[in-house]
Amino acid sequence: MNVTELFGSNVFNDEVMKNSLPKEVYKSLRKTVDEGVPLDTSIASAVAAAMKDWAVSKGATHYTHWFQPLTNLTAEKHDSFIEPDGDKVIMQLTGKSLIVGEPDASSFPSGGTRATYSARGYTAWDPTSPAFVKEGTLYIPTVFLSYTGETLDKKSPLLKSMTALDTQAKRLLKLFGIECKKVTTTVGPEQEYFLIDEEVYFKRKDLVLTGRTLFGAPPSRGQEMEDHYFGTLKTRVSEFMRDLDETLWTYGILAKTRHNEVAPAQHELAPIFTTANVSVDNNQLTMELMKKVAQKHGLVCLLHEKPFEGVNGSGKHNNWSLSTDTGLNLLEPSESPEKNPLFMLVLACVIAGVDKYQGVLRASVATAGNDHRLGADEAPPAIISVYLGDQLGALVDAIVLGGKYVPKKAVPGSIGVPESPIFPMDTTDRNRTSPFAFTGNKFEFRMLGSLASVADPNIVLNTVAAEMFSQAADALEGAKDFDKACAEYTKKLLTEHYKVVFNYDGYGPEWEPEAERRGLLNNKTTADAIPECFKNENVALFVRQGVYTEKEAIARANIQLENYNKTINIEALTMIEMAKREIYPAVNGYATELCDAICAKRAVSEKMIVSADVALAEKLSLLIDGLSASVEKLEKDLLEMPEELLPASKKMAHVIVPDMDAVRTIVDELERICSSEYWPYPTYYDIMYSVK
Ligand code: ADP
Numbered sequence: 001m002n003v004t005e006l007f008g009s010n011v012f013n014d015e016v017m018k019n020s021l022p023k024e025v026y027k028s029l030r031k032t033v034d035e036g037v038p039l040d041t042s043i044a045s046a047v048a049a050a051m052k053d054w055a056v057s058k059g060a061t062h063y064t065h066w067f068q069p070l071t072n073l074t075a076e077k078h079d080s081f082i083e084p085d086g087d088k089v090i091m092q093l094t095g096k097s098l099i100v101g102e103p104d105a106s107s108f109p110s111g112g113t114r115a116t117y118s119a120r121g122y123t124a125w126d127p128t129s130p131a132f133v134k135e136g137t138l139y140i141p142t143v144f145l146s147y148t149g150e151t152l153d154k155k156s157p158l159l160k161s162m163t164a165l166d167t168q169a170k171r172l173l174k175l176f177g178i179e180c181k182k183v184t185t186t187v188g189p190e191q192e193y194f195l196i197d198e199e200v201y202f203k204r205k206d207l208v209l210t211g212r213t214l215f216g217a218p219p220s221r222g223q224e225m226e227d228h229y230f231g232t233l234k235t236r237v238s239e240f241m242r243d244l245d246e247t248l249w250t251y252g253i254l255a256k257t258r259h260n261e262v263a264p265a266q267h268e269l270a271p272i273f274t275t276a277n278v279s280v281d282n283n284q285l286t287m288e289l290m291k292k293v294a295q296k297h298g299l300v301c302l303l304h305e306k307p308f309e310g311v312n313g314s315g316k317h318n319n320w321s322l323s324t325d326t327g328l329n330l331l332e333p334s335e336s337p338e339k340n341p342l343f344m345l346v347l348a349c350v351i352a353g354v355d356k357y358q359g360v361l362r363a364s365v366a367t368a369g370n371d372h373r374l375g376a377d378e379a380p381p382a383i384i385s386v387y388l389g390d391q392l393g394a395l396v397d398a399i400v401l402g403g404k405y406v407p408k409k410a411v412p413g414s415i416g417v418p419e420s421p422i423f424p425m426d427t428t429d430r431n432r433t434s435p436f437a438f439t440g441n442k443f444e445f446r447m448l449g450s451l452a453s454v455a456d457p458n459i460v461l462n463t464v465a466a467e468m469f470s471q472a473a474d475a476l477e478g479a480k481d482f483d484k485a486c487a488e489y490t491k492k493l494l495t496e497h498y499k500v501v502f503n504y505d506g507y508g509p510e511w512e513p514e515a516e517r518r519g520l521l522n523n524k525t526t527a528d529a530i531p532e533c534f535k536n537e538n539v540a541l542f543v544r545q546g547v548y549t550e551k552e553a554i555a556r557a558n559i560q561l562e563n564y565n566k567t568i569n570i571e572a573l574t575m576i577e578m579a580k581r582e583i584y585p586a587v588n589g590y591a592t593e594l595c596d597a598i599c600a601k602r603a604v605s606e607k608m609i610v611s612a613d614v615a616l617a618e619k620l621s622l623l624i625d626g627l628s629a630s631v632e633k634l635e636k637d638l639l640e641m642p643e644e645l646l647p648a649s650k651k652m653a654h655v656i657v658p659d660m661d662a663v664r665t666i667v668d669e670l671e672r673i674c675s676s677e678y679w680p681y682p683t684y685y686d687i688m689y690s691v692k
């Protein structure tokens, strides 16, 4: 295999475009992609023809407008290239078909923006993300909107937020005498996932229907030995990873790092970062291909945020930064950040924005699945805070509190053995417990769940940064003594938002009360987090930056609540069915067998000791009774759901979820004492150690 030849072989990439498009057309398209110059639609026919020829040479017979509705998944509807030509057909893709499509929008979530009688929707080509051929179809990345112009997808607001950021960042740069054509957000999402054997998967209705286990006692060996992280890969896993990497490379996805994660059966894949929009598309494709490649290997890839209780769940660390087309990373502190006013101002703006809009940032990653992870052991708590590390932390402390900043010099590392190399060491340690950590020349937002779209938090981060940059530019444009004004403004922002900076252990018990004292939000459930999105000042932020209209902002929050309510409802119904139809009869069968054995033993001799049998049978009966009662309560509460989304979500979070926990506690207790011959499901041991 020749990786350099394989890479991007399914992508209509720059090289293919350069070779297949007329020179002027190529130049014009590049200007749109690189500099954000509006697309010249007169070039569409030429691009479409070249795209079609290339796709057909790759075996494609169809094309599709590929989009990202508000479901977290991607959507596609395939049309063939054929057009009648006498009694034959020709293969054709017109400029119009490349630029616009008209799928029926009525079956996609719209959060009430679309009246039921108006079903029409539009997809429009996004030339900034490359088209590709997959399984005989040409995929054209597109945005998706309603007949009345409301955006109905994740890509449109992401692109709008990138434009807002570009505009405002350029204003800021100009103040420092830096001219550039475009500032882009770069994103590198690290994707965590579980791999289990297909056979056990299909024996668990909960995994199939909800993506996670609703029951299951922890195995005797979980992650406490700390031996899975970075451990040697099992042959089947490494074959899967190899196959996956090769597949991803053909789609031009920069799959770079792969390793075992902390929990048994958990793994991670990290790509090299790229433009936010392309990164989002790539991650959607990565998740889809992970599932497909796993299937080829008789495996199932679980992307749920918390498939198993008691071991780590999966996240998607969102590495985020900003750079100019000239190669300047705005979050690069350089050797001496204290002498880098541009970096310090950008840093202060980001810190201030994250503090000011912490509620919407938290809400951007709120889902039923992620609620199980935030605040559990492995993930940061539901409180937003910023980690700066030793060096920047000390610098910010000095600015805010006064006092002297002593720059820390990087010391070369060595183990003191002459044969071993001397290596550069960092000035800052890693912090794994912060939700928003500065890591060298980027921020790593760690609250995102493994299943979610990467678009969600980046829409917020970009919008918030754009807002703070625009305020900074407003304040500093026309300043008489710019250097002085800039330093003062930076100090003001850092001082006002110092409360969000936390450089210590975010998992420690002291943090929650401390965060409360500081007045930071701690919205533990989706039902508590989403109301932030309805607040006037937060809606106004998106409207001001041109990312959402008021209607769109509200609709999206409603869709999130709706998803949350539906997810928990499905989980609860699945739980009830499993408990009533499978667990109850199984355990009853075992209890009956025990009682029969007691009778048989007694029949042989009155003196036969049966106390252990009796005790176990009694315990089983007691738990079965408890199970019945707890399931009944869950059923009853589900029947009494408020109609309105918000009250319903509160009830889901604060009544239904605790009800489900109560059912689960009893079932897990039953699993521990029920004979394995009777237990109806593969256990955690069977699942987590299913891949040999
Ligand atoms: P760490 O090990 O500290 O998390 P890495 O260099 O391994 O850092 O990067 C982790 C992820 O961050 C990778 O996906 C990488 O591509 C991404 N990344 C690195 N630099 C940037 C950047 N400037 N913008 C966005 N993502 C980045």
Ligand code: MG
Pocket: 190, 317, 444
């Ligand atoms: Mg990382």
